[in-house]
Amino acid sequence: MAQFTLYSHAQGPNGWTVAFLLKALGLTYETKYLDFGANEQKSEAFLKINPNGRIPALVDHQNNDFTVFESKACLVYLQLKYDTENRFGAGATAEQQAEQAQWLYFQASGQGAYFGQAAHFKFFAPEKIPYAINRYEQEVARVLGVLERVLSGREFLVGGKVTIADLSFITWDNFGLNMLLPEGINAEEKFPSVAAWHKKLTSLPYVAEALQEREEVVAAQKK
Template identity: 35%
Template sequence: MIDLYYAPTPNGHKVTLFLEEAELDYRLIKVDISKGDQFRPEFLAIAPNNKIPAIVDHAPADGGSPVSLFESGAILLYLAEKTGTLLSHSPRERQTTLQWLFWQVGGLGPMLGQNHHFNHFAPQAVPYAIERYQVETQRLYTVLNKRLGTSPWLGGDEYSIADIACWPWVNAHQRQRIELENYPAVKNWHARILTRPATERAMLQAQMNPEVAKG
């Protein structure tokens, strides 16, 4: 059983997408970031950066004591290596997949997150910041569109943790003032992932009681 400390954000969705694809047993534990749950000592013991998601794996592959992890990219890599799924065993495709995974955690997520903040949450409008992050968002979508115009999935021929990492951010494209029609390869990719049964189950978790065990 894996405990997933979760809020229904793009980074939170990444982990439920993986867990549903791999059909792992897990329990969602809600972290209400609007109430400051992320600063509670018991959560900080698992996630010292006070951000979701975080996991505790009660059945690690080495059979030892529970393993806790924070940072969504690290969690995806850990789970892929533990299960042997959603990360190619081909050295070349594996490296390509990791390249796009790190692109997401180092660029797509942070920049789109700033887009969300300055468009929806900043206490006052900051035109320079709004424009800066909108332009960068468009640039990143262009990079993504170019890749997906030449490959069915970000890592290559197989759906992978790179796609899982990027998809929840693209799924929030309307909040970023992005029209997917302008990025046809991204639109096609987004639609294909949206209709996966595991994606449907994962997104449903945002509307369900997060204390109920799943698996």
């Protein structure tokens, strides 16, 4: 039996963030991909696991089936409990923890929220609303600008190494840098430090493995 069960969605970005760290730490897991078309994420069975009815959720079978939802909470749990060498944590001091937390919160409330709305209004909304599309495209550019300002002076967000803070941005940056910016903005020219950071992160073996797995799962589901 795998050590963890990860409830996710093949095309959704947030579950794969957790998969990055599971792979990096060598933890075994089984992924259950929920069928959003069948509303499985709102089923009574899944709501017992995640009352918010969204993915991801993580069940730790070697810790009395301890369950945690929200991708950033999953990352924090895995790093604190299983990253015994602190490979992916910023450090133990209050200052180090706060610096890491600020980026995790910024990802959740800034990048994830605004990039998600940009994707919705650009690609999925039944009605094209120019105001909404423009608003969220501009927010994508603003968030990338915040990252650019910081990463132009450092290699990674916290502590001079890859941490869960960096890993938390990868999947939404895949969309943001390629599809969600306002028309006419070249991501590599406008945000060169972010683009270089993102390329470096996606080249990490455990990240590349998960992203390849994502492509295979999506392709299989489309057959």
